[in-house]
Amino acid sequence: MNDIIDQYRVTQEPYYRPVADEVELFEAAYSVRMPMMxxxxxxxxxxxFVEYMANKLGKPLITVACNEDMTASDLVGRFLLDAQGTRWQDGPLALAARHGAICYLDEVVEARQDTTVVIHxxxxxxxxxxxxxxxxxxxAHPDFQIVISYNPGYQSLMKDLKQSTKQRFGGLDFNYPERGIETEIVAxxxxxxxxxAGKLVSIAERSRNLKGHGLDEGLSTRMLIYAGSLIAKxxxxxxxCRVALVRPVTDDPDMRDALDAAVATFF
Structure with a gap:
């Protein structure tokens, strides 16, 4: 059984650059097993960040990418048929709870509300x-903790967490790092x-100013890393920048021209 949970251990420390006191706050939350959002x-x-904290705390991390087709059985578990008959298979949530892992529900608002209530x-x-x-x-095992994440920029009245769910969690706000830290991360x-790296961050800053004015989201740090990786090759x-930054975020010709112009300004 240990083999099942050992595959979820984060054995190498992921690179994470703290931007405030989020590491200390998460450690304190874990010490009292507070669910975190x-x-x-x-x-x-x-x-x-969650991968970094799981490594730092020495706990297995079971990640679930939530989607609207996910059922409660996908999280909790189900009976399966095999040559010996029926057997129970824990879902990721039950596996984490049983063996003391951190269960991370990524983009939890994408799941249906009748699915997410199983975590209550x-x-x-x-x-x-x-x-x-x-x-x-x-x-739940004494080491078990549940962590959820979501993007408030995408939430609507139809896609938001119920208050009865939100109030069960401590919350940490994340945003794109300030310029110097983001440049350091990309490099x-x-x-x-x-x-x-600083030029890529400058392009991203311009795009983020366009959020709500033609762009749903500005360029993310992840996208800058994609662009930087291509440049490094x-x-x-x-x-x-065209491949990793501009084309993925918009199909609007005018917005593409504006972003291409921003790229040309720096490169």
Missing amino acids: LKGPTGCGKTR PLTDNRRVLPLEKKGELLR HETGISLEV GVNPISA
């Missing part, structure tokens, strides 16, 4: 997960110079 735009480092008994003083189909009341992750910087 990470809020921030896509590609700003939420998932990397694990996020209060009960710390239990009813496996109704199996007839088992699973009591470290890609191997390009700080000068070139010898791709022309303008071509790298």
Whole structure:
């Protein structure tokens, strides 16, 4: 059984550059097993932060990419048929609760509300997960913690967490790092110079000013790392930015021209 959970251990320390006191706050939250909610735009480092903390705390990390087709059984578990008959297979949430892992529900608002309510008994003083189909009341391992993330910029009245869910979590706000830190991150992750990384960050800053004025989201730190990685491989910087930054975020010809112009300004 240890083999099952050991595959979820984060054995190498991920690179994460703290921007405030989020590491200390998360450690304190974990010490009392407080469920945590990470809020921030896509590609700003939420998932990397959870991986970093799991490594720092020495705990396995089971990540679930939430989507609207996900059912409660996908999280909790189900009976499967094999040559010996039927057997129960824990879902990722039950696996984490049973073995003391951190369970990370990424973009949790993408899941249906009738699915996310299954986490409620694990996020209060009960710390239990009813496996109704199996007839088992699973009591969470002392090391178990649940972490969720979502992007408030995409939420709507139809896609938001219920107050009864939100109030079970502590919250940490994430955003794109300030210029100097973001430049350092892009340079470290890609191997390009700080000068070139700074140019990519300048392009991103311009795009973020266009959020709500033609762009749903500005360029993320993740996208800058993609562009920097191409540049590090010898791709022309303008071509790298076109492929990794401009084309993925918009199909609008005018917005593409504006972003291409921003790229040309710096490269």
